């Protein structure tokens with residue numbers, strides 16, 4: 120996946136301006152102009168169909184226990200397939216193209232970024248399917264094993280995506296909020312889509328009040344090819360898909376270069392574990408190495424030479 124990091128003049132113009140970066144820093148999210156052509160999106164949609172039929176370009180050597188990995192026997196609810204950039208060549212080559220990493224790096228304000236994780240998401244058009252509603256959460260809550268707060272998620276719909284599709288909704292400026300003290304039963308290992316919705320609604324109200332802030336939801340409206348980026352501390356979620364066709368999305372998440380593993384325990388004292396921890400190589404002191412080029416390759420560097428971490 121790693122190579123030379125160069126952009127065409129047209130791509131260079133799509134990188135965020137200083138005003139765009141200031142917007143991201145203030146609001147905790149940013150919506151780009153179209154970055155992908157219809158042809159690129161069609162290739163990824165076809166790759167997604169092949170994936171759901173069971174085809175893989177590359178198989179994970181092991182599937183960590185906490186990986187979200189929909190299989191046909193799991194039924195017709197919302198589908199999440201982690202490590203899609205590892206298992207699908209189309210996702211890796213098209214959606215992880217240097218431009219996307221270059222935008223992530225500029226928004227974060229870092230010279231290079233590595234892949235953190237990736238997920239293929241399919242939200243069926245079914246207003247009554249409970250799994251279709253994604254409760255409010257921050258990504259950082261699930262990534263407590265990271266030393267860095269500079270992680271960012273690119274949300275890439277594979278078609279126009281508006282409110283009726285159950286689009287991503289962010290809580291404006293919530294990345295600036297301080298965390299509430301940990302609550303008993305708060306399990307960072309639990310998948311964000313499976314957390315109790317009412318409890319998460321209350322948690323958001325409590326977090327806003329703790330910070331003297333107001334809850335300002337912003338539904339992100341995408342034309343095909345547009346991508347949103349959100350800070351790992353930005354609260355976000357999404358509603359049901361009422362559009363009549365499936366909502367198809369890939370999320371690509373980036374970590375800045377200095378991010379490392381750190382030990383952390385949940386409120387009950389149990390170690391917090393991330394799915395990478397049984398997959399990536401070890402550092403010299405025996406801990407998970409989040410710069411393993413196999414699973415966390417460099418996706419952008421201002422230095423255009425190939426990277427060898």
Ligand SMILES: O=C(O)CCC(=O)C(=O)O
Pocket residue numbers: 238240253258272285286287311355356357368370
């Ligand atoms: O699919 C969605 O609507 C939300 C995805 C999400 O919350 C995430 O990837 O963190």
